[in-house]
Amino acid sequence: MGQVTATAERTIAAPADTVRALVADYTDTRPKILTEAYRDYAVTEGGTGAGTVARWKLQATSKRVRDVVATVTEPKPGTIVETDANSSMVTTWTVTEAGDGSTVRIETTWQGAGGIGGFFEKTFAPGGLKRIYDGVLDNLEKVAKA
Numbered sequence: 001m002g003q004v005t006a007t008a009e010r011t012i013a014a015p016a017d018t019v020r021a022l023v024a025d026y027t028d029t030r031p032k033i034l035t036e037a038y039r040d041y042a043v044t045e046g047g048t049g050a051g052t053v054a055r056w057k058l059q060a061t062s063k064r065v066r067d068v069v070a071t072v073t074e075p076k077p078g079t080i081v082e083t084d085a086n087s088s089m090v091t092t093w094t095v096t097e098a099g100d101g102s103t104v105r106i107e108t109t110w111q112g113a114g115g116i117g118g119f120f121e122k123t124f125a126p127g128g129l130k131r132i133y134d135g136v137l138d139n140l141e142k143v144a145k146a
Contacts (some may be wrong), residue, residue: 002111006129008133008134009103010103010140012145013100016096016101023080023093024049025048026046026052027048027055028063035132035139040057041055049080054072055070061080068084070084071083077091078095078096088109090109091108092106106133106137
């Protein structure tokens with residue numbers, strides 16, 4: 001079993017403080033930026049930043065659905081960490097200044113399966129998750145520019 005990592009990054013023409021606030025808003029913004037890969041999204045505690053607990057189903061492939069219950073922490077300004085109670089999955093959103101705009105990076109890590117299944121997971125899952133995150137970043141960019 002080895003660690004698997006998937007990342008996506010985008011520069012958005014909006015101030016970093018604005019984008020940070022959007023990323024931390026699990027009540028209004030998050031449902032607007034999630035793609036069709038997410039379903040049954042709900043905030044169960046909090047709603048903004050640290051202390052928020054949200055749940056959703058992530059349809060990674062036609063056969064692979066992950067039931068996520070994420071607890072949100074903010075270890076430092078501009079960094080939001082979602083830790084899944086149902087798996088080893090941890091997703092970190094980092095928003096930094098980039099000239100007049102901001103750079104948003106989403107990185108998810110988890111402990112992959114062992115054996116041949118783990119080989120395929122480590123080979124194909126990061127690309128699939130990056131495609132999902134690219135869609136989320138597309139939507140975040142639209143919301144940030146609105």
